[in-house]
Amino acid sequence: MSHPEEAAKFVANDERMHWHDKALWFVREKRDVSSKGIPEWEKLREYANNIKTHTMHKLDFYLEEFEKNATKKGIIVHWAKDAQEHNKIVHEILASHNVTKLVKSKSMLTEECHLNPYLESKGIEVIDTDLGERIVQLRKETPSHIVLPAIHLKKMDVSDTFHEHLGTEKGNDDPTYLTRAARASLREDFLTAQAGLTGVNFAISETGGIVVCTNEGNADMGASVPKLHIASMGIEKTIPRLKDLSVFTRLLARSATGQAITSYTSHYHGPVEGGEMHIVIVDNKRTPILADATYQKSLNCIRCGACMNTCPIYRRSGGHSYKYVIPGPIGSNLGAFRNPKEHKSLPFACTLCASCTNVCPVKIDLDSQLYAHRQDLAKKHLIDTKKAVAMKITSWVMDHPTLFNIGGKIMRKVIPMLPDSIIYSKANVWGKQRDIPKMPKNSFKELYKQRKDS
Numbered sequence: 384m385s386h387p388e389e390a391a392k393f394v395a396n397d398e399r400m401h402w403h404d405k406a407l408w409f410v411r412e413k414r415d416v417s418s419k420g421i422p423e424w425e426k427l428r429e430y431a432n433n434i435k436t437h438t439m440h441k442l443d444f445y446l447e448e449f450e451k452n453a454t455k456k457g458i459i460v461h462w463a464k465d466a467q468e469h470n471k472i473v474h475e476i477l478a479s480h481n482v483t484k485l486v487k488s489k490s491m492l493t494e495e496c497h498l499n500p501y502l503e504s505k506g507i508e509v510i511d512t513d514l515g516e517r518i519v520q521l522r523k524e525t526p527s528h529i530v531l532p533a534i535h536l537k538k539m540d541v542s543d544t545f546h547e548h549l550g551t552e553k554g555n556d557d558p559t560y561l562t563r564a565a566r567a568s569l570r571e572d573f574l575t576a577q578a579g580l581t582g583v584n585f586a587i588s589e590t591g592g593i594v595v596c597t598n599e600g601n602a603d604m605g606a607s608v609p610k611l612h613i614a615s616m617g618i619e620k621t622i623p624r625l626k627d628l629s630v631f632t633r634l635l636a637r638s639a640t641g642q643a644i645t646s647y648t649s650h651y652h653g654p655v656e657g658g659e660m661h662i663v664i665v666d667n668k669r670t671p672i673l674a675d676a677t678y679q680k681s682l683n684c685i686r687c688g689a690c691m692n693t694c695p696i697y698r699r700s701g702g703h704s705y706k707y708v709i710p711g712p713i714g715s716n717l718g719a720f721r722n723p724k725e726h727k728s729l730p731f732a733c734t735l736c737a738s739c740t741n742v743c744p745v746k747i748d749l750d751s752q753l754y755a756h757r758q759d760l761a762k763k764h765l766i767d768t769k770k771a772v773a774m775k776i777t778s779w780v781m782d783h784p785t786l787f788n789i790g791g792k793i794m795r796k797v798i799p800m801l802p803d804s805i806i807y808s809k810a811n812v813w814g815k816q817r818d819i820p821k822m823p824k825n826s827f828k829e830l831y832k833q834r835k836d837s
């Protein structure tokens with residue numbers, strides 16, 4: 384199903400849609416206040432952009448340096464060319480340690496690789512330990528946001544889910560009560576799991592260590608209580624030096640939730656005493672992005688979610704409507720690049736307002752990339768026939784100014800006389816949720832001329 388078809392399901396519940404919109408706008412406003420608290424904010428964004436762009440140009444060097452330094456610290460490094468290889472490596476490590484239960488801290492990469500169902504098919508129980516992730520896992524849903532995975536749910540939904548799966552009191556939707564219930568259940572999982580898996584926010588080449596940023600401390604529990612720690616990272620998570628990290632940590636939490644810093648910024652530079660640490664470095668179709676000058680910058684993403692929080696389409700259509708592991712502007716870019724046929728509607732889920740580009744802490748040109756995708760899709764004949772024909776006609780009319788002016792004049796007179804059955808016919812998809820505005824007497828060009836002459 385296309386994005387508009389999926390979005391229609393979310394939009395059908397008007398109250399929920401407005402609530403979702405407001406909740407995310409609240410986070411966006413917190414981000415604005417927090418970023419304005421740092422006078423050098425724009426400089427930091429520029430640094431981050433430069434560091435990431437430089438790293439991507441020398442990624443082979445930095446990855447090898449990272450592997451060398453991590454190995455020196457006693458970490459076992461693995462390379463996976465795709466999702467299947469990643470899942471196989473993780474399973475082999477777990478199987479060789481007779482692991483039957485794995486606690487996992489939020490990792491979009493493992494979502495991308497569909498690790499949970501793979502391990503479950505091998506008889507290994509996987510528990511997502513981030514609260515939001517745990518809620519969606521219990522509901523057998525996917526995260527609808529990369530930082531706030533359960534933002535599409537209200538507290539009553541969580542109450543019902545916990546009542547069904549954790550045996551909490553029916554109808555009790557007190558957030559403290561529900562959080563305590565989740566914590567008690569997760570504590571049990573941390574103590575009984577034989578292995579922990581975390582994502583990676585930053586992999587530092589110079590030190591061979593990784594950094595994980597969370598607000599709940601769940602990654603720390605998963606990586607420290609069991610003796611076996613596996614970290615899964617995409618190749619793009621690399622940064623050159625330890626001192627580069629401060630640029631990103633100052634940007635990440637402020638962009639994500641408006642916090643000055645995440646509650647936990649944990650460094651892992653080797654296994655726990657008597658334990659084992661593995662890092663799986665995954666490509667999974669990232670190198671073709673790296674090789675493409677137009678889209679390469681999308682690999683600079685630090686997964687803060689700011690582009691989603693600000694996006695007028697995401698806020699009103701919900702993350703699940705994107706049908707790609709990462710929703711919103713960055714997800715639309717990545718999805719359309721990786722599988723243009725399947726995700727051809729995503730670059731059009733955009734008003735090209737550029738709000739995403741303006742908030743992106745690493746200055747990814749998100750709106751320009753979405754615009755470029757539209758052109759690529761047209762060249763590949765992957766856009767809807769009605770849209771392609773309409774665009775051709777529009778382009779032809781706009782290429783002939785006299786015709787455009789005459790057409791405008793006629794339509795301003797004709798449209799008010801047309802019956803609703805024609806104006807709001809199926810051909811006018813815009814009319815589905817909008818009223819056609821009152822036709823002005825004059826065109827913009829005429830008004831401009833009048834004012835200039837007066």
Ligand code: SF4
Pocket residue numbers: 638683684685686687688689690691713739742743744745746747749
């Ligand atoms: S594209 Fe930019 S704003 Fe969006 S998640 Fe990535 S870093 Fe954040």
